[in-house]
Amino acid sequence: MIARITLCFAACLAWINASFALAETLNLGTLNEGIRGQMRVFQPLLTYLETDLEDAGITEVRLVVHPSAELMAAAIARKEVDIFIDSPLVVAKVAQLSGGTPFLRNWKGGHAGYYSVIFTHVNSGITALEELRGKRIALEDRDSSSGFIVPAHILLQSGLRLKKLRAPGAAHSGEEVGYFLTYNDKNTMFAVASGRADAGATNQMNYLDLMEARPNDFRLLAISEQFPRSVLMHRPGMSKAQLNSLRQSLTSMSSHQKGRDVLNTFQNSSGFDEFAAGSKYTFAPIFEILQDLEDAGIK
Incomplete structure (x- = not known):
């Protein structure tokens, strides 16, 4: 009897340890001087993702705010930020500094692009x-x-x-x-x-x-020329399974009412989608702009 109880306890302990091993926090980052105003914007999205990504082992989704691209890139390099969302040229700047990769477009304000x-x-x-x-x-x-x-x-x-x-x-x-x-x-x-x-x-x-x-x-x-309105970038080394789960969660939001309600409160977005021409092709001229500015001494 004691042996069976011990075996059962060991099995339960192993299950608990495995659950904690899967439990992860997903950190979303954006640029701003203060976090309070950004929390009002992001909170519905954070809550939605926490629920939708539970099966993928995500138990908490947090917002990380930094005032500059340089500080955000440093946080990404330290793996303190997993996903960064901002305008395309800023995302490209942070990607150059951190090694991150742009992967989704956000239709902020209902617009895919802007000038x-x-x-x-x-x-x-x-x-x-x-x-x-x-x-x-x-x-x-x-x-x-x-x-x-x-x-x-x-x-x-x-x-x-x-x-x-x-x-x-x-x-x-x-x-x-x-x-x-x-x-x-x-x-x-x-x-x-x-x-x-x-x-x-x-x-x-x-x-x-x-x-x-x-x-x-x-x-x-x-x-x-037209640029993507808003862009999501993921940090280097992020697991493919986690990234695919996040991509699926975000791109499917506009297909059901609950997701559309959350999108409406988040920057009046109408959805997330892939880059039509692919990320590398879309960002090639954007990286060229940053290089031209650097060559001119403007950073």
């Missing part, structure tokens, strides 16, 4: 990019795809050189385009509207809203 635009106020008298030489442009921040990385590349491709200004009102002379950071799209648009900047950069959706509100006040100077 970066450079615009000016009609009163500036500027009608072409070349006329920004020696002028000021308002850019969002260095980890913004549409508000910094893409427009900076557009300016470089147009033969213009950039110089960072210490402040919006700092003295500026010479041939370079002086840029200052606004850290917010609304601040960028206000800087152009108020004349503090001769031009600014944002995404086409913000620009269309601006044109709807003030249709005769602004002029479009340049528009980029």
Whole structure:
């Protein structure tokens, strides 16, 4: 009798140990200055994934927030972040630093792709990019795809050189385009509207809203090629089984009402899907943009 109890206890202990061995935490990362606001955005998705990935051994899904691409890449390298979600140029930057791989597209705001635009106020008298030489442009921040990385590349491709200004009102002379950071799209648009900047950069959706509100006040100077709206990247070394389970969970969300309800609360997304042309083909020109900026001393 004692032998049977001992055997039963050993079997139960082995089952418990196996369960704990399978139990894992999945960490999702994004860039932001604070975690509270991001938790309100991500919590429904985190809860959904915890339930849906339970059979895959995931018992907890957590959000990790860092303020810069460099800090996020370091966290990924330490395996503190498994999945990173952000705009495409930022994901590419983090992928270069961490060895991660972009693998899914997020239809953020119901859009598969978006554009970066450079615009000016009609009163500036500027009608072409070349006329920004020696002028000021308002850019969002260095980890913004549409508000910094893409427009900076557009300016470089147009033969213009950039110089960072210490402040919006700092003295500026010479041939370079002086840029200052606004850290917010609304601040960028206000800087152009108020004349503090001769031009600014944002995404086409913000620009269309601006044109709807003030249709005769602004002029479009340049528009980029289309880029994926939002991208998911996985860290190197993530198990294929876990990654496949996550991919299946995310790409199937839009096929049922519960998933669609969660997507609606998460960045008003309409779903996750694969890159139509494949990840490598989609990101080849994006990595080239980052290389061009690095060669120009802009990181």
